[in-house]
Structures are given as structure tokens and as C-alpha cells.
Amino acid sequence: MSLPLGYAYAATYAGIRQVEKDDLALIVSALPAHAAAVFTQNRVQAAPVRLGRKHLVASKGQVGAILINAGNANCATRTGDAVALGSCKAAAKLLRLPVNQVLPSSTGVIGVELDAAKITNALPRLAAGLSGERFEDAAHAIMTTDLVPKTAFAEVKFRRGTVRVAGMTKGSGMIQPLMATTLGYVMTDAQIPVTQLRAMLKRGAEASYNRISVDGDTSTNDTLVLLANGACGVKPDAKELVKLEAAITGVMQSLAQQIVRDGEGAKKFVTITVTGAPDAAGAARIARGIANSPLVKTAIAGSDPNWGRVLSAAGNAGVAFDPAKTDVIMQGVAVCKGGLAAPFSEEELKQKLDAADCEIRVAIRGKGKGEARFWTCDLTEGYIRINGSYRT
Amino acid sequence: MSLPLGYAYAATYAGIRQVEKDDLALIVSALPAHAAAVFTQNRVQAAPVRLGRKHLVASKGQVGAILINAGNANCATRTGDAVALGSCKAAAKLLRLPVNQVLPSSTGVIGVELDAAKITNALPRLAAGLSGERFEDAAHAIMTTDLVPKTAFAEVKFRRGTVRVAGMTKGSGMIQPLMATTLGYVMTDAQIPVTQLRAMLKRGAEASYNRISVDGDTSTNDTLVLLANGACGVKPDAKELVKLEAAITGVMQSLAQQIVRDGEGAKKFVTITVTGAPDAAGAARIARGIANSPLVKTAIAGSDPNWGRVLSAAGNAGVAFDPAKTDVIMQGVAVCKGGLAAPFSEEELKQKLDAADCEIRVAIRGKGKGEARFWTCDLTEGYIRINGSYRT
Numbered sequence: 001m002s003l004p005l006g007y008a009y010a011a012t013y014a015g016i017r018q019v020e021k022d023d024l025a026l027i028v029s030a031l032p033a034h035a036a037a038v039f040t041q042n043r044v045q046a047a048p049v050r051l052g053r054k055h056l057v058a059s060k061g062q063v064g065a066i067l068i069n070a071g072n073a074n075c076a077t078r079t080g081d082a083v084a085l086g087s088c089k090a091a092a093k094l095l096r097l098p099v100n101q102v103l104p105s106s107t108g109v110i111g112v113e114l115d116a117a118k119i120t121n122a123l124p125r126l127a128a129g130l131s132g133e134r135f136e137d138a139a140h141a142i143m144t145t146d147l148v149p150k151t152a153f154a155e156v157k158f159r160r161g162t163v164r165v166a167g168m169t170k171g172s173g174m175i176q177p178l179m180a181t182t183l184g185y186v187m188t189d190a191q192i193p194v195t196q197l198r199a200m201l202k203r204g205a206e207a208s209y210n211r212i213s214v215d216g217d218t219s220t221n222d223t224l225v226l227l228a229n230g231a232c233g234v235k236p237d238a239k240e241l242v243k244l245e246a247a248i249t250g251v252m253q254s255l256a257q258q259i260v261r262d263g264e265g266a267k268k269f270v271t272i273t274v275t276g277a278p279d280a281a282g283a284a285r286i287a288r289g290i291a292n293s294p295l296v297k298t299a300i301a302g303s304d305p306n307w308g309r310v311l312s313a314a315g316n317a318g319v320a321f322d323p324a325k326t327d328v329i330m331q332g333v334a335v336c337k338g339g340l341a342a343p344f345s346e347e348e349l350k351q352k353l354d355a356a357d358c359e360i361r362v363a364i365r366g367k368g369k370g371e372a373r374f375w376t377c378d379l380t381e382g383y384i385r386i387n388g389s390y391r392t
Numbered sequence: 393m394s395l396p397l398g399y400a401y402a403a404t405y406a407g408i409r410q411v412e413k414d415d416l417a418l419i420v421s422a423l424p425a426h427a428a429a430v431f432t433q434n435r436v437q438a439a440p441v442r443l444g445r446k447h448l449v450a451s452k453g454q455v456g457a458i459l460i461n462a463g464n465a466n467c468a469t470r471t472g473d474a475v476a477l478g479s480c481k482a483a484a485k486l487l488r489l490p491v492n493q494v495l496p497s498s499t500g501v502i503g504v505e506l507d508a509a510k511i512t513n514a515l516p517r518l519a520a521g522l523s524g525e526r527f528e529d530a531a532h533a534i535m536t537t538d539l540v541p542k543t544a545f546a547e548v549k550f551r552r553g554t555v556r557v558a559g560m561t562k563g564s565g566m567i568q569p570l571m572a573t574t575l576g577y578v579m580t581d582a583q584i585p586v587t588q589l590r591a592m593l594k595r596g597a598e599a600s601y602n603r604i605s606v607d608g609d610t611s612t613n614d615t616l617v618l619l620a621n622g623a624c625g626v627k628p629d630a631k632e633l634v635k636l637e638a639a640i641t642g643v644m645q646s647l648a649q650q651i652v653r654d655g656e657g658a659k660k661f662v663t664i665t666v667t668g669a670p671d672a673a674g675a676a677r678i679a680r681g682i683a684n685s686p687l688v689k690t691a692i693a694g695s696d697p698n699w700g701r702v703l704s705a706a707g708n709a710g711v712a713f714d715p716a717k718t719d720v721i722m723q724g725v726a727v728c729k730g731g732l733a734a735p736f737s738e739e740e741l742k743q744k745l746d747a748a749d750c751e752i753r754v755a756i757r758g759k760g761k762g763e764a765r766f767w768t769c770d771l772t773e774g775y776i777r778i779n780g781s782y783r784t
Contacts (some may be wrong), residue, residue: 001466005428006413028580042707042708043706043707043708043709043712043713043715044703044706044707044731045707056413076700076703076715076728076731076732076733077732078732080735107698110700110701110703110704111552111699111728111732112733112735113529113733167456173687215686215687216684216685216686217685217686217701217704217705217708218708219704220424220700220702220703220704220707292608293595293608293609294607294609294779295565295607295609295610295685295777295779298776298779299779299780300778300779301780302779302780304780307503307611308467308468308501308502308503308612309502309609310608311436311468311502311503311612312434312436312502312610312611312612313438313609314435315434315435315436315437315612316433316434316435316609316610317435319435320435321435323435323436323468336468336503339436340468340469340470340503341467341468341469341503341504341505343753379776380776381773381776381777383686383690383776384690384693384771384773384776385776386774387686387687387690387691387694388690388691388693388694388696389764390532
């Protein structure tokens, strides 16, 4: 699959992280792109998040470049605002863009001053390396505790031409995005008005990034950006936009799921489906409650079909439902029917739960039509090992 | 310290748990005691919780006996209601009490049928063993994954005599009581009207059991009971009641903290104090958010003064506060001032964090007067090991 037209990427090592591994990435759109973004809901917000919001307002949703560093979150630091603005200014000058068309992103440790000189010194060689082919390099550079880079692609053929979508993301811990994610960038070369782009992003995030959790912690730097630069010359009509939105949402779901698969210490990917809740929001709350229960997550790690923990976690979600009308299905096996134990072979199900992909389904029988799907991972000793010594 | 007058205790092995270790306990008050109880807020409630509520209403808050089994939660089982009622009836007959003066409690695995015969067969020898001295035996019998029994005592001297308080509790995992706890029983020999007893229990639980968390999961069987049988002949006046309530709350706090110290896999006991929040409820929400953050809990396990995670967890609690006016103090060392890194010796603080007791203080400077204290433990590989194979 080809990349969207009219974007260039670059990555370099600026010396921000201690290991010599690219830590600075640049995404540039040849034509000013329409942009929509969602950011973290955490009360504590990093300087680049605050500046990014301002720039999007000032530029009326036009973005020419995104400058991303890993290894330092530029959050809760004395010089944070100056560093974020200084980096954007330096990039804007090099790329001949208005400064408010540069979006800054940072990810990494909180509370350590970020040295602006490291970024400004690296910028010339970063810009010199820009190329339409270096998408994967940029996806590598934004990684922190990620074990693998995370990218996703889509292509939609319309009468007037082909529209392409490409996305990259990072994230492995401190994952429970709310209205946003860790860092995610999705590019398309279709032409889409800003207002429609915003609505598409909001719905897409709701069905993807807002439906995952690794550890229930929401980061201070979460950012998800959707760019549309129109470089392929196609301006989708209303019907085509629906098709394109499905492709974009698909890319976002793939990216979000890759984060969960790479969850810190995770060995298993868990899909949680809730049906029959009073409404979709209630279903999502129940699913999130199950996904965030350490007892459910450790049971999955141990291949233990401990449906009592699933039912108990559902009951703690603050949503009204009748346990006596609730079934729990694990790996397709009904383990609980109407709130009671159903007969099943524990030995066989244990084996099925050894799979890398597990499924928990909670079906509430009754009048409710609320459904939700949520993705999480198991909780293993690896998570503890990684997070007992992240900074040192 | 002596035990409250007029109570007797017993424990035996009824064969409910597989290991041969007492699993059935009985607490009897010689005089019918005034009783108040709070129960789990989980939507999924065990049969003994439902029956206990009914009995308290029917008896107008009179309790003669509490029958407790460990090893099986009697929750989400076909025969749950019948087993709970049958056990109470058998105990009531033996003890010559109205059935609604017997409170049932169960703790253990969810979703496995509890064999009523095991309890009714064991009851005669259980009742035969009743003694004012077997308080510790009962405290042992109610344990599940607990490593140690948990008891606390108080004595208050009034003009007309001495009032005594004794409490026992269990719990180690699935701990985030809300309006209740895992299982807890507090007895006093003072004479206290039921309405006042209820208010005392509510306030006491709010300051003790509702301020702890091991893993953020709320059990289906949480029950905290306060009994006052008047056996010491003292009916405290209004002023004395305040003093007695402080003693009772102290016993509850000690019990609650013992649960956290015995938290599954826990190596450290963590006290979280929040000051300067908009109100007390907001302070408690922030404290709970910090206490439930896996990233904070693993940092404490690793003796890592990672205050960025503390600040981020506070920011996720859904409470309005200004991060730029927020200090974080760990083990008495200011690590973050006004939302920014404060200078401190990382080496020295790491050593201080190796202590078994850790303290995290979040001080928001401003007009807010909301304060809260919360207790939690660190998150270690031991928690994962215990919960990856609980049932097998």
C-alpha cells in the first residue's frame, strides 16, 4: 500500500534520551493541511499540549508540520512553555511556515527540564533529511517503552481517484486515553473541510483510542492528530466521506489495538464486549471497569476462567443492570449464565485461555440495547518490573 | 487490654476450604446487641449480604449472633439464598434466637455452590466451643489470602465504668471498600441506641474502611458490623459518646490499615495525604486516584521518587485544582514545588523510600480547605503471582 501524497517525514537523534536512538521526528505536509486534534483530559497538561491547542485555534485548523520528541514529556518543567514555543519557532523558520502552523508533541519522563538547544541544534539536519519515504523512521523515533513501532494504513478508491490514509502512534504504559491518546498521527491526502475533519476525529477516537486501557492511567501528554492535505486532488462527496471515515477509524482502531498489544509486560490481548446495557455509554463503562480490574487482568495472565471476578468488576462500574440476567462468555465458552456458574470443562477452557488473543463477553439479557467493545491486556510481573524502575 | 463484656466466640473447620484450617466462626452476644452495618456497593451482591440487610430491618437492628464462613463467598450461586437462610435458621435454633437476629457473612471464591450441610453439621460443635476467650480463634477463621489475623482493641474509662471495644477484620485483595469493607466486626459493651450506633458506624467507616485500597476492586461480600450490647452497664452520655466514637473509629482505622499492610504481595504501607482541595470529597478523590494508580504503586515498590506519576494521577481524579500551585512531598522531602521539580538528593530519597512505611503528601496551595488521608500499599510481582492462580 502506498503512503498518502504530499507528506514528508524525518527522524534523528538529538541527544534527549540517553540511549543513542532517534528521539526527534518531523512530519511535514507540502500543502498546508486541515487539522483536527484531541488532547489529554488530565488536569496536568504538558507545555506542548497547551501550545498545540493554542496553535490550532490561531491557525484556524491549518497545520504545516508536527515536531515530536521522545525521552522527555516537557511536562511540569520550569522552562516548558519557552522550550515548546522556541522549538516551534525554529522549525517554522526552517520550513518557512507561520509558527502557529507547527504542532509540538513530547513524550517521556515528567518533571525533567528539556534542553531546547538539543532540539534547535538537531533541527537543520532533521529538516535536511525530510523524505516521503521515511515514515517508518519517524514511527520509530517517537517510541518510548514501546517494543515495536505502530503504524496502520488504508486506501479507498473513489471515482475521481484513490485516497490514502497512514497513521503512526506510540504508547505502552500510562494508557487509558480519554478523548485522546498517548501520541498518534493520522494523515490522509484527501481534501476535507476542518469542521468535518473534527467530527470525524471525534467519532474515530471514541471508537478506538477511547476504548483501550493498559493500566488505567491517563498521560499528561496525550495527543491524537488527524491531517488532511488534499494532495491527491480528491474532495470526497458526502457519501464518499462516510467510506473514508470508516477507513480512517479503521486505521485508528488498528493503532490503538497495537498499543494494547505492546502494553507494558503484556502477553495477551483481550477484547471485552458488553451487550444489553442501558445505553452505549453504560456498556462502555462496564467494559472499561472489567478492563481496568487488576483481578481480571491477572486471572487472564494465569489463564484462569475466573468469571466471578468479571461479574464483580462489572458490578462495580456504577451502571444499573441485573446480575441475575447476565451471562459471561470467555473464549466462546459460556462460563456464567444468568449470574450463576454454567457447566464447562475447566481444563479445556484453561487451554483456550493460553492463546495470545482472549475474549470476554458480558451479555445482559433484557431490554437494554447498549453495546461497547473495549481492548486491554493482561497484567503480568513484567509490568511491575518495567515500572519499578522506569527512570533509572 | 480486656475484651468487651458479654460476647463469646468460636471457630471450627467445617470443610469449606480445602486446607484444613478453621473456616467457620461464630460471634455471639449474651444480651441482644444493638447493631449497625454497612454493606458493599457492588451491583453484584452475595446472598449473605442480601439476607443480612433484610434481617437488620426485620429485627430493627437487634443482633444476637454473627455466623461467618471463609473459603466460599456464597455469591452468584444457584442455592445461595437457601444456604444463607438455612445456616441462619440452624444457628438460631441452636442459640435460641429469632432467625432475624442472626447475621450471615461469607468470604472466598465467587460462583461455586456452598454446601449448606457442611455448615449445619459443624454448627453443634461450633456452638459447643463458644467462649469469651476465643476472639483470636474467630479472627483466624475468617482469613482467606490474609497472611496475618487482624484485630484491634480500645478501652475508654468513664465515670460510671469502663467501656471496651474489640474488632476483627479480614482482607488482602479485592480491596477498595465503598461504604463498607471486606468483612469487619467491631464489638463494644457500651449501651448505645441503634440510631446513634448507625451514625457512628457511618462516620467511622468513612474515616477508615472507605479510605483504603489495595487494588481498586470492590468485593461482592463487603460487610462491616458494629455491635453494642450494653453488657458493661454503661450508657454513655452525649459527651462520652463522642469519646467512645473516637475510640471505635480508632479501632476501625487500625483494622483497615492492617488490611492494607497485608495487601496481596504488598511490601510497603503508603499513607497519602491531600490538603488544599476544593472540599473533603475532592481531596479524598485525588487521594484515591493516587492510591489506585499502578504507576505510582510500582514506583513506590521500586523506591523511585517519581513524583511526575503522582502529579499525573492527581490530575486524573476529575477534581479541579491548579497544578502550578501544587507541591508533592515524599517521605518529608519536597520533590515538586508549584508543579515543578524541586532540588533534592535522589540517592538519599531512594534510601528513605526503602522503608516499610512511605508517605506521599500532595499540598495544593490556595483557598481550598479540603483534606483527606488515604492508605494503600505498593504493587509488586507478588500480587501478580497470588492472583494469577487464586482458584487453583
